[in-house]
Structures are given as structure tokens and as C-alpha cells.
Amino acid sequence: MRCSFCGREFDPDAAFLSCEGCPLTGHCGLLRCPHCGFDNVPEAQAIRLFRRILARKSGRDKVASLPTAEAQITLADLSPGQSAQVIGLVSENGGRSQALKLVAIGLLPGAEVLLLRRFPSFVFQIGSSDFAVDSDVAKLVVVKPKESDHGSRGHTGS
Amino acid sequence: MITVAYDPYIERAIERIIPHLKGSFHLSKRAIALLLIAGDEEITTIMRERDRAALDVIQESVEAVARMYADPIPYVLATQRQGIVDRIVAQSSVQRERRLTGFGDRLGQATLNPVFGVPVLILTLLTLYLWVGVFGAQVVVDWLERVVFENGINPWVVQTVAHFLPWPAIRDLLAGEYGVITLGFRYAVAIILPIVGTFFLAFAIIEDSGYLPRLAMLIDKLFKMIGLNGRAVIPMALGFGCDTMATIVTRTLETRRERVLATLLLALAIPCSAQLGVILGVLVSHPLALLSWAIVVVGVFVFVGLISSRILPGERPSFFMELPPMRPPRLSNVLLKTYARMEWYFLEVMPVFLIASVLIWLGRLTGVFELLLAVLAPIVRALGLPEEAAVAFLFGFFRRDYGAAGLYDLQGTLSGVQLLVASVTLTLFVPCVAQFAVMLKERGWKVTLGVVAFILPFAFIVGWSLFRVLTALGITL
Numbered sequence: 001m002r003c004s005f006c007g008r009e010f011d012p013d014a015a016f017l018s019c020e021g022c023p024l025t026g027h028c029g030l031l032r033c034p035h036c037g038f039d040n041v042p043e044a045q046a047i048r049l050f051r052r053i054l055a056r057k058s059g060r061d062k063v064a065s066l067p068t069a070e071a072q073i074t075l076a077d078l079s080p081g082q083s084a085q086v087i088g089l090v091s092e093n094g095g096r097s098q099a100l101k102l103v104a105i106g107l108l109p110g111a112e113v114l115l116l117r118r119f120p121s122f123v124f125q126i127g128s129s130d131f132a133v134d135s136d137v138a139k140l141v142v143v144k145p146k147e148s149d150h151g152s153r154g155h156t157g158s
Numbered sequence: 159m160i161t162v163a164y165d166p167y168i169e170r171a172i173e174r175i176i177p178h179l180k181g182s183f184h185l186s187k188r189a190i191a192l193l194l195i196a197g198d199e200e201i202t203t204i205m206r207e208r209d210r211a212a213l214d215v216i217q218e219s220v221e222a223v224a225r226m227y228a229d230p231i232p233y234v235l236a237t238q239r240q241g242i243v244d245r246i247v248a249q250s251s252v253q254r255e256r257r258l259t260g261f262g263d264r265l266g267q268a269t270l271n272p273v274f275g276v277p278v279l280i281l282t283l284l285t286l287y288l289w290v291g292v293f294g295a296q297v298v299v300d301w302l303e304r305v306v307f308e309n310g311i312n313p314w315v316v317q318t319v320a321h322f323l324p325w326p327a328i329r330d331l332l333a334g335e336y337g338v339i340t341l342g343f344r345y346a347v348a349i350i351l352p353i354v355g356t357f358f359l360a361f362a363i364i365e366d367s368g369y370l371p372r373l374a375m376l377i378d379k380l381f382k383m384i385g386l387n388g389r390a391v392i393p394m395a396l397g398f399g400c401d402t403m404a405t406i407v408t409r410t411l412e413t414r415r416e417r418v419l420a421t422l423l424l425a426l427a428i429p430c431s432a433q434l435g436v437i438l439g440v441l442v443s444h445p446l447a448l449l450s451w452a453i454v455v456v457g458v459f460v461f462v463g464l465i466s467s468r469i470l471p472g473e474r475p476s477f478f479m480e481l482p483p484m485r486p487p488r489l490s491n492v493l494l495k496t497y498a499r500m501e502w503y504f505l506e507v508m509p510v511f512l513i514a515s516v517l518i519w520l521g522r523l524t525g526v527f528e529l530l531l532a533v534l535a536p537i538v539r540a541l542g543l544p545e546e547a548a549v550a551f552l553f554g555f556f557r558r559d560y561g562a563a564g565l566y567d568l569q570g571t572l573s574g575v576q577l578l579v580a581s582v583t584l585t586l587f588v589p590c591v592a593q594f595a596v597m598l599k600e601r602g603w604k605v606t607l608g609v610v611a612f613i614l615p616f617a618f619i620v621g622w623s624l625f626r627v628l629t630a631l632g633i634t635l
Binding site: 089098099100101102103104105106108109111116117119120121123129130131132133134136137 | 232233236237240270271272371374375376377378379382387388474476477478479480481482483
């Protein structure tokens with residue numbers, strides 16, 4: 001949270017560390033800023049709940065925009081019928097548990113994938129199996145597209 | 159059995175870890191060592207509880223081997239395994255060109271495309287309705303009710319009991335208005351069994367055809383709005399069969415948040431096949447009421463989903479699922495599955511119905527039943543229903559469908575609006591005893607009590623508002 005006096009950020013869970021020397025004991029309901037020592041009043045539960053309802057949209061974007069994936073081409077950038085070689089997986093920013101699952105189905109460097117459709121979900125073929133994933137997961141797979149290799153499976157979907 | 163030989167670094171780490179693993183693990187020690195190297199949380203927790211000191215030593219080796227690689231260890235292990243798999247596959251199999259020529263393949267592709275997929279979904283639901291709602295819930299139920307019970311078993315039981323048992327209380331228990339045989343057994347066999355049976359047969363066919371993952375893929379974007387992912391389609395669809403079973407199936411969802419959301423929606427807005435069949439049977443003579451019922455229940459599902467997905471904390475769900483090829487189901491497998499499910503359901507449902515009959519009999523004998531009915535009466539009247547309908551609501555506590563079946567008996571005396579209000583309230587109303595028990599087991603008492611505390615008033619408020627709005631607008635259905 002941001003201190004309302006000096007404006008610097010601090011971790012509310014660690015605020016008790018700066019309580020030393022204060023005569024009040026525990027549960028005073030205040031959060032002391034470790035930078036300036038100002039006692040902040042924490043946000044009320046109800047307000048936080050309300051804020052979360054309003055802020056849902058922006059919170060969602062933060063999760064979706066993975067900085068490392070942006071610069072590279074991912075499965076989500078291919079067009080239906082295009083095949084590509086897997087280069088690697090994005091595993092930071094909470095993508096780790098997802099990445100492990102993708103590894104388990106053989107999405108490893110050098111593996112060949114064929115994107116079958118983009119809507120309503122991403123469907124790709126690897127080996128002789130088809131998988132459906134959402135765009136968040138598709139963005140975790142960094143690939144190198146193959147040149148002009150359309151329709152190797154006889155249909156492209158629309 | 160094949161033992162995969164990994165890199166020397168990993169092999170050496172395995173060798174170093176194995177001597178520290180004491181006791182039995184149900185798996186080979188090599189497998190346990192590999193899981194520890196991969197950082198598997200479950201095994202690490204087990205080790206921590208068992209042998210703290212050994213784990214510390216092991217973790218030193220794990221960290222040492224992790225330093226040898228730039229990539230995360232699970233990734234390294236998977237790459238090496240994949241290399242061996244590729245080699246074996248290349249040596250031992252011939253790959254044929256994969257072609258899409260069969261009907262199943264073409265249907266499989268079509269169901270992935272929203273343009274064809276949505277009509278296919280509607281067609282599937284329509285067929286399901288005709289089979290379960292019309293054939294099961296009307297034709298078979300009618301025959302069993304009218305021919306087998308009302309003209310066959312019931313008069314015989316009443317006569318026999320009257321002949322052999324002089325005590326009116328015992329006579330009532332067996333063959334009275336709410337008797338074990340005349341009510342409990344009749345409801346379970348004549349009303350519930352045909353509906354559940356036809357549904358389970360249809361569901362087994364859908365399940366074995368490989369259609370459900372396609373449905374999940376098609377619906378994922380919509381389910382994201384209510385805080386679930388496409389995978390939740392499976393418990394939700396199963397809920398139309400039996401919400402109790404579906405609540406157990408919510409285990410397949412990944413996050414706790416999704417499980418709680420799915421449990422709530424199942425308890426609130428997904429009518430089980432028995433209830434659905436009875437409601438369809440009750441409302442079929444008022445098509446407009448049936449349509450309004452569907453709109454209200456779907457509306458509640460979406461509304462509650464939207465709101466609770468915003469309130470409940472937790473991470474956003476992600477969607478990941480294999481799409482198996484579509485295949486014609488095997489008859490033997492479908493029949494076996496249907497039989498197993500019906501047996502399970504019947505064994506579970508029959509005692510509850512019989513116990514409910516006994517409880518009602520006890521309640522009537524002691525006056526508790528009348529007291530509860532008197533408590534419910536004003537609520538039922540507020541919904542614009544005759545007081546006799548209170549009986550249906552009281553039954554609803556025992557089983558959802560039991561309540562709806564009580565409505566079936568009142569059918570002739572109620573207007574379209576009354577039937578609609580009663581059906582909506584009963585649909586949203588509390589989960590049945592069995593579902594309640596499963597919720598307690600799967601989600602814990604906090605979540606369960608929260609869900610029930612929300613649903614009870616909510617169901618009546620929706621029913622009441624519906625009644626008020628319809629009468630204010632002067633609508634008759």
C-alpha cells in the first residue's frame with residue numbers, strides 16, 4: 001500500500017516491524033509506514049470489496065500481459081492451418097504451473113505444432129493429439145512459424 | 159518395464175537421494191527420488207512430515223543438480239524423457255498420414271466451429287429433452303403411475319394392509335397418504351427412476367462420443383464471465399443428471415475458487431434430472447410458463463455467476479483440455495455405465511425416500527409436521543400459492559425431486575402463474591439431503607452453510623418477485 005503521508009509504497013503485512021517503541025500493544029488497527037513512521041488507517045473491508053468489483057477489469061489485464069512473451073511470437077499469433085516449431089515456454093508470472101502441464105504433453109523445444117483454430121478457443125495439434133487452450137495459455141508457448149505451410153491437414157477452419 | 163537413463167548429473171543425484179529414503183512409499187525409490195528432484199509438492203510435504211533431517215540433505219542434492227541446468231528441472235526431465243519416447247516410437251511404429259474422411263472426424267471438426275457447433279448443441283439438447291422430458295418423464299411415468307401403481311399396486315397394498323393390520327397408525331405408515339409404499343416407493347420407482355434412467359443412458363452416449371470436451375472448448379469464453387473455465391461444463395452438464403454426483407465431480411476443477419463457484423451454481427440453478435423431468439411434466443401444458451421458467455432459471459444462473467465471480471477472491475481460471483477424436487460409443491460400455499449409475503442412484507435414493515416417508519409419518523403423528531407446515535404456510539401464501547403447496551416445499555427439504563413430485567400431484571388445481579412461481583422457487587430452493595451431505599464433505603461446513611444461507615432466502619425472494627411482477631402486469635400463463 002501507499003503511505004498517505006510520505007507517498008512511498010510499503011508492504012502492509014510487514015508494517016508491524018516498524019511498531020517497535022510504540023506504547024500500543026497489537027491490533028491497534030493502524031499500519032505504521034516504515035519510511036516515515038506515519039500511522040496509516042487501513043482501508044475498510046467493505047471498501048476494498050467494492051473496489052475489487054470495480055477494478056476487476058484492470059486486474060485482469062495485468063495477468064494477461066506477460067512482458068517476455070510480448071516481444072516474441074507465440075502460439076496465439078499463428079493463423080489457423082499454420083504450423084510452427086516450439087522454441088520455449090514462458091514460465092514466469094504465474095505461468096509456471098501451466099507451463100509444467102504444457103511440458104507434460106510434449107510442448108518442448110523442437111516439437112512441431114499445428115494451429116487448427118483460434119476461435120472460440122485455440123486448438124492445436126501436437127503429435128497425433130488435439131488440445132484446446134485459452135488465449136492466456138496459448139501466449140505461454142513461444143514458437144518459430146514455418147514459412148508458407150498452409151493446409152497440411154486438409155482443412156483450415158474458419 | 160523401461161528404465162529411462164537420464165543425464166549423468168541427474169543419475170548421480172538419484173543415487174545420492176535413494177539411501178535417504180526410508181520406509182515404503184508405494185512407488186519405487188527411484189520414482190520418489192525423481193519426484194523430489196522435480197520439486198513435487200506432495201512428495202516433499204510427505205517427506206517433511208516423515209523425516210525432516212533426511213529432507214534437508216536431499217534438498218541439498220536437489221539444489222546442486224538444479225544449478226547444473228539453465229532451465230527448470232521438470233522441463234529438463236520432460237525433454238530427456240521425450241527424447242527416449244521419440245526414439246522408441248521411431249523404431250517400433252509406422253506413421254500413417256492423418257486424414258479426415260470419416261463421419262466422426264467431420265462431425266468432430268464441425269462441433270468445434272461455432273457456426274455449426276451451436277446448432278449441434280441445440281439439436282443435442284432438443285433430442286435430450288424429447289428423450290428425457292417427453293419420453294421418460296411423460297410416457298413412461300404416466301404408464302407406471304396410472305397403470306402400474308394407481309390401478310395395480312396401490313389398491314392391492316391398501317386392501318392387504320387394511321385386511322391384516324388393525325392399527326390405523328401402522329396402516330398409515332405403510333399405505334396412507336404419505337405411506338412408505340404408497341408414497342415413498344411409488345415416487346422412487348414411478349416418477350424418479352424412468353427420468354433418471356433415460357437421462358443416464360443419454361448422458362453415457364454423449365460422454366462416450368467425445369462431445370463434452372468440444373462443448374467445453376465452445377463454451378469456455380462464456381464460462382470465463384462467470385468465473386469458471388470451459389472444463390466446468392462437465393460437472394454442470396452432469397448436474398442435470400444428479401447434482402450430488404456433479405458436486406463430487408467439481409474436484410476436477412483446478413482452483414478452490416472455481417470449485418466453490420461451481421458448487422454454489424449447482425446447488426442453486428441446476429435442476430437435477432428428476433426435478434427437471436417433473437417440472438417439464440408439470441409445465442408442459444403451459445408452454446409459456448415453461449419458457450418463462452427456463453428464462454428465469456438461466457437468468458439467475460448468469461446473474462449469480464457474474465456477481466459471485468466478482469466478489470470471490472482468487473486467481474483467474476485458465477483453460478486447457480485434450481480434444482479426443484469423436485467416435486461412435488460402444489453399446490456394451492454405454493449400457494454398463496447406465497446400469498452402474500442407475501444402481502448407485504437407486505441404492506442412494508430409495509432409502510432416502512423411505513426414510514422421508516417414515517419421518518413424515520412420525521411428524522404427522524407427533525404434530526411436528528403440522529407445525530412446520532404452519533410455519534411455511536405464510537411464506538407459501540406470499541408466493542400466491544394455496545397452502546397445500548407447503549407440503550411440496552417441505553418435501554423439497556428431503557429431496558429436490560420429491561418436492562417437485564409433490565407439485566405433480568397438485569397440477570390440476572393450480573394456474574399457470576402459480577405453477578411457474580412454484581417451479582422456479584423449487585428449482586432454486588435448497589439442495590437435497592444427499593447433495594447437502596456431499597457439499598459438507600467436499601467443501602467444508604463454512605462454504606456449505608454460506609451457500610445454504612444464501613440460497614434459502616434468495617429462492618423465496620425470486621419466487622415472490624416473480625409472483626408480484628406477473629400479477630402487477632396482469633399476465634396469465
